[in-house]
Amino acid sequence: MFQKADYQLCILIAVSAGLIGCHKPVEDSVAKQIKAETSAVNDTQDRKLTEVAGRATVPVEQAESRIKKAIPDYAEPYIGRYQATISCDDPFVRCKDGIADYVINLQEDGIAHRTLIHSGQISFASNLYHRQDHWSYDRQNHQVILHRSNGVDFFYNIDKDQNLVMDLDKIVHASALNEQYFAEGNPFPQQAYRLLKEKVS
Template sequence: MFLKADYRRCILVSVLLGLGGCNKPLEDSIAEKIESENQRVNSAAANTQGKKLTEVAGKATMPVDTTTATQKKIPENAEPYVGRYQSSISCADPLMKCKEGTGDLIINLLADGTAHSSIIHLGQITFDSDPYYHKDSWSYDEEHHQVILHRSNGVKFFYNVDQDQSLQMDLDKIANASEQNKQYFAEGHPFPQQAYRLVKESTPVKTNKS
């Protein structure tokens, strides 16, 4: 009886020791996976932090190509329309390319003749992603009192300037002004669901301190 009990006890101890030896590599493998996942999450969080609205969209200017800035200057009659324009638009409009809530459509018209258009959603923006950011040029049509954004693909977006110097989309011209415009939207690119009004950001008045 004692021999059998000792024999069984020896077998049980051997099995447990064997399991313990097998568990060590498994634990190491799990630890490595967890560490790898933590690094991935931290890296993603750092990238998101780098795109926060406070860092890239809170100013009145956007990234500017300095070579372009020295080559082109808008005419004097267009200078009053230099500035930052913004409109909050529902994500239900495909123009905004977001799933829920609202996003901000922002256009910066610079004195060097460049126009920087961006879509901001949940405080984030991606500069290197075409659907969310465009660097274009702009002009002012004095006869029709309109600001025109000129895309590199030949498509033009027209904005009426109101008495407050805000910009309101001219949907008819955007849709039909040229063959390039007609083809662009016929290909399925999102067309604004309504004539959105982009309000010009007021420029702080500077005062001289004695």
């Protein structure tokens, strides 16, 4: 019985050794196949990533081009920040006492932001909350036109230093909507304020 157990053990060891020896070529073959498949997948992923990255770049550049095209080249000199200090005695700035800074930012994408700054508090000039305005340049009349979100247009003459000066007559009478807006009691500037262009250093 002892000899039979030894014999079985020897057979088991021999079979195990044979199987272990057979596994090496199989493992090598499988490893090569996995490596080839992984390499192919990586190449495909690399190509896909390159294509995606390439595609992602183009629309962004196109979007930037479109943004820049919103304002024609001849209007670019008027992009910038303009500011006037106005007494609170003028109902136009909607403050009780002291002074307020009236700021207009004209951006290259055609968007304009109007802001009133009084006593360290910021409020937007359109019903005390922000509405996106737009602007354009009238080449014939050499004016910047601020197209307010409520449909009312404000006109600014451009002086020799590229500051903006309100054209009060045109603001009141430019359209039936403008006339109606001020006839309803909305505050109208008491004088043609000059908004000084901020110097870019």
